[in-house]
Amino acid sequence: MVLEQYIQRVEEKLHLLVKKLQQVQAENVLLKEEVTIQQQALQQQQQAVQGLEERLQLMKIASTAQGGTTIAAEDDAFRKEIRGKINDYIKEIDRCIALLNS
Incomplete structure (x- = not known):
């Protein structure tokens, strides 16, 4: 009799553990989906930031080309950049011309 009760308690505990395992696995799946969604959102935000930075850079170039004024230290750094x-583009063009000629 005592052995049967012991076995029954072990079975009950086992069933509880299986239920908890299933709950944890379900939660894990949900969390993985949430991570994927967050990663996609982060990637979209990074692309948006990159696009805005490119637009800002183009606006600075256009402003400088039109004779716009900027802060002196910022202007010098911008001109160097x-x-x-431009030098990198020229080098790349030279490489392309060399490849076309060979």
Whole structure:
């Protein structure tokens, strides 16, 4: 009799553990879905930020080209950056021309 009660208690505990396992697994699935959604949202926000940064850069270029004024220190840094980019573009164009000629 005592052995049967012991076995019954073990079975009850086992059933409880199985239920908890199923709950944890279901919660895990939901959390994984939420992580995926959050990652997609983050990626969209990063793309939006990148697009806005590119627009800001273009606006700075346009402003400088039109003779707009900016803060002196910012202007010098911006000009150096633009010169560097232009030099990179020229190097890339030269590489493309060299490839076309060969």
